[in-house]
Amino acid sequence: MNNKLLIIEDDTALANVLARRMTKQGFECQQCHDASQGLLLARQFRPTHVLLDMKLEQENGLKLISPLRQLLPDVTMVLLTGYASIATAVEAIRLGADNYLAKPVDTQTLLSALSVTSFDNDMDPLVEEPLSPKRLEWEHIQQVLNVNRGNVSATARQLGMHRRTLQRKLLKKPTADHR
Structure with missing residues (x-):
């Protein structure tokens, strides 16, 4: 199966880095930098995976989750944010995102989030650290x-x-x- 990744990120330098990384991992990548471009490219490109930034200049990436989910019901969608919080993570998942990651993110974490088989039983359970x-x-x-x-x-x-x-x-x- 050909994995197609749509990167919706207003930081063009970060979008380029993510595209290069994921291309090396076998993804065919397209990128755009705002919400309207994201919806248009999602219709044209028909990605299997989406990386969506939570803050797209003056727009909120959370508002894109539902339209993207309606357009691409089987897509694996990961929300990226520089301002991670439990409240926005819960909201992103409630709206239809499959995963939620805080920036900066390493390639292995990104691959795990994009993978539908990332929740193997062989994985070590997460160790909960108390919050400061x-x-x-x-x-x-x-x-x-x-x-x-x-x-x-x-x-x-x-x-x-x-x-x-x-x-x-x-x-x-x-x-x-x-x-």
Whole structure:
């Protein structure tokens, strides 16, 4: 079977790197950089796999999941994000994504996420590490923000913090040391 990968990523340098990596792994790759191009190319290219960035310039990649799923019901879809949170992961899966990965992502993790056989019984069970207080705070903020449908003012009121303080916290990416 010929694996065809559509990469919808607004960072052209990253899209090029991903395309080169996945071509070496046997995928036929096409890439585009915004939502409308993504839907058009999905119709024309008919990919078996899709890598979708969560932030496409001013657009939200989450809004593309349902139309892509309707157009390509059997596609394996992976959402990539630089701002990973449990709330957005749950939302992505609920909308129809098959997997959710935080950037940067290595080739092996990407291949596992794109593979329908990645959940073998032979795999070692994941070891759960406790989240750091900073990471817990980030996850809680993302969850409340999601409940408020992205409304920063309503989220700040609900969390009992100043809107500008919340905006500063939202600009900070959770890093590996936040785990």
